[in-house]
Amino acid sequence: EVQLVESGGGLVQVGGSLRLSCAASGFVFDDYAIGWFRRAPGKEREGVSCFSTKDGSTYYADSVKGRFTISSDKDKNTVDLQMNRLIPEDTAVYYCAFDLSCYGGDYYRIDFHSWGQGTQVTVSS
Numbered sequence: 792e793v794q795l796v797e798s799g800g801g802l803v804q805v806g807g808s809l810r811l812s813c814a815a816s817g818f819v820f821d822d823y824a825i826g827w828f829r830r831a832p833g834k835e836r837e838g839v840s841c842f843s844t845k846d847g848s849t850y851y852a853d854s855v856k857g858r859f860t861i862s863s864d865k866d867k868n869t870v871d872l873q874m875n876r877l878i879p880e881d882t883a884v885y886y887c888a889f890d891l892s893c894y895g896g897d898y899y900r901i902d903f904h905s906w907g908q909g910t911q912v913t914v915s916s
Contacts, residue, residue, distance in 0.1 A: 793818045793889045793905035795825075800885060800910030803877055809912060811872040813887030824893045825870035826903055827861065829883035829912075838899025839885070842870050843892060850896045854880070877914045884909040 799811040813825055822845035830836045840861040841850045849861050860873040870887065888903035 795887050795889055795905060795907035797885065797887050797907045797910040799871075800912045802913045802915060805878060805914055805916050807877050807914070808873070808875045809877065811874065811885055811887075811910060811912070813870045813872075813907060815868045815870070815887075815889055818889070820891065822891070824890050824898065825863070826888045826890065826893065826898045826901075827870075827872045827885060828888060828899075828903075829881075829885045831880075831883040834883075836886075837883075840872060841893035841896075841898040845892075848893060850893055850898060852899065874912070877912075879914050879916050882912060882914050884911050886910075 794817045796814045803809050824843045826841040827839040828836050829839050839852050842861045842863050844865055858876045863870045886909045887907045889905040890903040
């Protein structure tokens with residue numbers, strides 16, 4: 792059973808930075824994908840970014856391009872999301888999720904196989 796544990800959320804002021812980390816375990820695949828998603832109060836879940844360990848492909852939502860960076864340490868099975876220049880609209884619960892692919896960038900349409908418990912990110916103005 793795939794297990795995902797997120798860490799790194801918190802409260803930050805506008806313009807600040809946070810780094811989220813997702814530690815994955817319990818699987819045997821050499822290649823997989825980790826997606827980061829978020830859900831803000833009263834809004835639908837949004838795909839934020841995705842990393843494919845097969846070829847290192849990365850994908851970002853337009854709303855975070857240029858501010859967020861996704862990266863992976865395959866030896867540790869972790870995928871981090873570095874979030875810079877945060878704005879109040881980034882406030883949400885952030886989830887990492889596991890699947891076999893980022894589906895060519897269509898990850899945000901897919902209900903990933905396994906999900907973490909979520910971590911709260913709050914950006915104060």
